[in-house]
Amino acid sequence: MKLSKRLEAIADFIEPSDKLIDIGCDHANLDIYLCKKYENINIIASDIHEGALNQAKSNIEKNNLSKRIETRLGDGLTIVNPDEFDTIVISGMGFHNIKKILSNAPKMVNYPKIIIQCNTDVVKLRTFVTKLGYKISKEELVMDNEIIYTIIEFTKGIEKYNYSQNYFGPRILENKNELFYEYYSKKLLKYENLLLQLPGYEIFSIIHHKHLIKIIKNELTSVKEKISN
Ligand SMILES: C[S@@+](CC[C@H](N)C(=O)[O-])C[C@H]1O[C@@H](n2cnc3c(N)ncnc32)[C@H](O)[C@@H]1O
Known part of the structure; x- marks a missing residue:
């Protein structure tokens, strides 16, 4: 299965032991790829749009992965209990939508790892998520189809960032290329x-x-x- 470079780079942030929820899974391409990469991973793939989720379901069935990828219809994190996962992926959305999803999430404090690829306002995203009690543990720039995307992994913890660190990304600054x-x-x-x-x-x-x-x-x-x- 051929995945876009952007989704492939996001997949590299996932560990085989992660209990994953992919919010806004669209056609579940990332989740199918991850299930093929890691034989023990189980995933909740969710989307707010029925059409997208139906396409995801059909793709999952075609790949015989219905037992490992559970689909859920609905808005952000309101459709899961915090004990059902330990890693959240949100990718391919703008800052305001991501902010809304995280703001409406119940028990924000219990989510250990959040991997985000935000299409807009990455600097505002860093400020917002770190204020929720997260630090930036990993970051990467990736080029796909002439567009450069930023992928950020947030984990629970406090770390203060100065203006430049928040602007460029603290982990990106450590590994400029x-x-x-x-x-x-x-x-x-x-x-x-x-x-x-x-x-x-x-x-x-x-x-x-x-x-x-x-x-x-x-x-x-x-x-x-x-x-x-
Ligand atoms: C542009 S697609 C990105 C798909 C995939 N995550 C990726 O990175 O390629 C955004 C998807 O997020 C879904 N979405 C938008 N807001 C959402 C929300 N609040 N909760 C769940 N899904 C949402 C849309 O229906 C759409 O399928």
Whole structure:
């Protein structure tokens, strides 16, 4: 089974012993792949849309995995009990939807591991989830079809992050690579162009973008040295 590079990278965050719930499973491609990768893993695959879940069910049946992947219809974490899983995957959604799912979750405190690939506002996502009592234990940038995605694993715990750590990702900063260079070179260009267009009265936005440009330039310089060594 051919999985997208993005979903393959998310699958690499899952351990064979994880009791997984995949929220917003869509066609359950990730879950089918994981069941083939790990022979003992069992998964709850859920989606809010009946059409998507019916397609998931059909794919699961075709792969003879109905005993290992249970499907559930409904909104986020409201359709499970916390003792049914220990790892949550939420991927391919925007920040506001993910925030809503986590905010509406019962007993947030009991979820040991949350793996998130958020399509928008990754910086806001870090701030939000860490405020819920989670630390960032693992992070990765992955390129799929010319788009660079960030995958983050949150686990229970407290760790304070400074502005740069929250912006770039604390674990990503520890392991800067060519993809990091490409991603932030593009962002730098975008912010520099934006700064030129900002009207003088947008003082806070000007200060904010100047700061971003400064910290991105700093990181790009250090990663360039690392890559060329
Ligand atoms: C763009 S797809 C992503 C599918 C897959 N997770 C991936 O990463 O490729 C988003 C899926 O999330 C589902 N979804 C959106 N909000 C949801 C919610 N509150 N609870 C459960 N599923 C949700 C949608 O129906 C859709 O199937």
